[in-house]
Amino acid sequence: MTLLDPARWDGRIKLDTWTEGGGGASDVVEPATGGVLGSVGLASADDVRTAATTAARAQEDWAARSPEDRATVLRRAGDLWEQHAAEIGDWIVREGGGLPTKAGLETHIAANECYEAASLPTHPQGEVLATNDARWSFARRRPAGVVTVIAPFNFPLILSIRSVAPALALGNAVLLKPDPRTAVCGGVALVRIFEEAGLPDGLLQLLPGGAEVGEAAVSAPEVTVVSFTGSTAAGRAVGELASRHLKRVHLELGGNNALVVLPGADVAAAASAGAFGSYLHQGQICMTTGRHLVHESLVDEYVAALAEKARTLPVGDPASGRVALGPIIDELQAARVESIVARAVEAGATVEAGGTREGLFFAPTVLTGVTPDNPAYVEEIFGPVAPVVSFATTDEAVALVNDSEYGLSVGILGDVGEAMKIADRVRSGKVHINEQTVSDEANAPFGGTGASGNGSRFGGAAANLEAFTEVQWLTVRPGIAPYPF
Known part of the structure; x- marks a missing residue:
């Protein structure tokens, strides 16, 4: 079997296992010819709720793994993007309508995103704070928990992996909702790579679907962070829904x-x-x-x-x-x-x-x-x-x-x-x-202002730590503190 053999995923979504989705299935259409390349499963809102619960359970064990364990999975994933670049690239060309050079760029950056993310588990996770009391005081970074990643069709691999890889590396679980038009190269490919890299089940759930699925993936109680890339109009709706549910939301939107x-x-x-x-x-x-x-x-x-x-x-x-x-x-x-x-x-x-x-x-x-x-x-x-x-x-x-x-x-x-x-x-x-406007590197901060989004929330250690962790204040005394009560 090849990495993307349809026998494994055709007509299915990925929860703990590959299974039929409650939303049925959708044809994978080649825009250049109109031909049907296969079918992808579509999730339902109920599937999302199941996925969020499962992901939250899996995340606790994953966060407790050693930094070396998590980094190893990310490094393997980077190697696998390179090994399977030709096969995945063919799907980017046929499903997404991109040139072969564009497909090569996507798989190359996907590998680099994983290599960069592999350094995050051992990156400094906080700082020592000054304190007036007889204690140690720390601000330490902890995994956010369950992260929802919603990605568009245009660069389906890059715009998924740039959130998926660092979120996983930092100890989170991920609900991935790719655009149904590019759910193979922007969804199935990621799941298969991480399966082969040794990522435990439950940590990366694949949930293609429409607005109902997106709403469920934002509002699920277990989800703490939403990473959205797409149009400004859709981003406003996602930001409003996330804010209503007190979720942290990272928006990378349109541009002119x-x-x-x-x-x-x-x-x-x-x-x-x-x-x-x-x-x-x-x-x-x-x-x-x-x-x-x-x-x-x-x-x-x-x-x-x-x-x-x-x-x-x-x-x-x-x-x-x-x-x-x-x-x-x-x-x-x-x-x-x-x-x-x-x-x-x-x-x-x-x-x-x-x-x-x-x-x-x-x-x-x-x-x-x-x-x-x-x-x-x-x-x-x-x-x-x-x-x-x-x-x-x-x-x-x-x-x-x-x-x-x-x-x-x-x-x-x-x-x-x-x-x-x-x-x-x-x-x-x-x-x-002295360059045109299109440029992206895995280690560089990426984001915009105004209607283009709410700042640089992707790329580089600083942005990724800010995006996919929470800061916890921790104090330590040598003995129980005295109190006047």
Whole structure:
């Protein structure tokens, strides 16, 4: 049997064992062809309640394991991602519509997430505090308990594993709710890897499903932390529900990220960066370059170079290995991208390249004549669309960057000194100088401000410890303290 042999998981969810879910099953559809690749089980709210109870019991023993035991499982998982990268990558291509290079990136980062997480069990777990009494005083980190991880379709493996791995490493159990559209590469793959790595049963429960399942996974009494990655609209609903139940919630949401091209920048290199930022994975990334802000001295040349790239990038089935863009995930999202482009043109924008689609394949698009109230400027498109706006001064560029409810990622291309000044003035969780807006590393903090989320809650030891542990105050005396009663 291969790692992802459907005989094990087809039509099933994972509780203590692989079992039929109360929500039935859903076809696994290949967006590039419409073909059915198999079926995934769907959970019910009752399944979630069972999973939460089971996970809470398993978590107590797991938290009591030695740091070495937990670290060993995470290291094995990292090795297994590398060993099975080709098989898992094929599912990312066919189920998720990603290019083979994108699939390779996901499995590579998944391995690194596990290797990074393997260091967490032996990371310092607290600090010694000053105290006025004759005692020792400590602030120590303890596992949060049961963590719910809700992940989207666009980078299904990375956006699951970056929470699952550190949560497990720090002694928690996890309820994983992947998007049903990518539940194999974003759910089954994780469970199978950790099964093979020796993770005890009950610690990682797989619960694909819709809104009812998500609500149950947030509100279950055993759940103490919710880690959500997805749209801003859905994130607001998750945050509201979690707060109502007094759950700590980490939200990594949408973005409308700006790429600033400064005067004097190398236009050819800038257009290459801009094309990558807007068209990678069909623009279906929270960090996608959604606004190209180009100095007026370069804007005509930049638009010409970007449009030429857009016209020559091949679009098609990523399994063929001969394309630069694959399909949009489904008809609903493709129609939304098409609608935004149409409304942008109605509002005065000009299509310099692209703007058309065939089925789920949307041509890489360049828009000019975009004003700050244009739908293509204001909204997160989540498709391969590059709106270009010019600016005259640094102050204007900063104002344009900050003229958005989102604050996830900013790229600045050109003079480093000028870029540093801009970096100090923009509201963004991430700033990349002389790089486009899409970047992620397992050891780096990740998150945004405003409508992009509630801060950097992923990546690096500091963020992961904050995300998946609770701080407990502990005092110790050599004998029982005297009291006046």
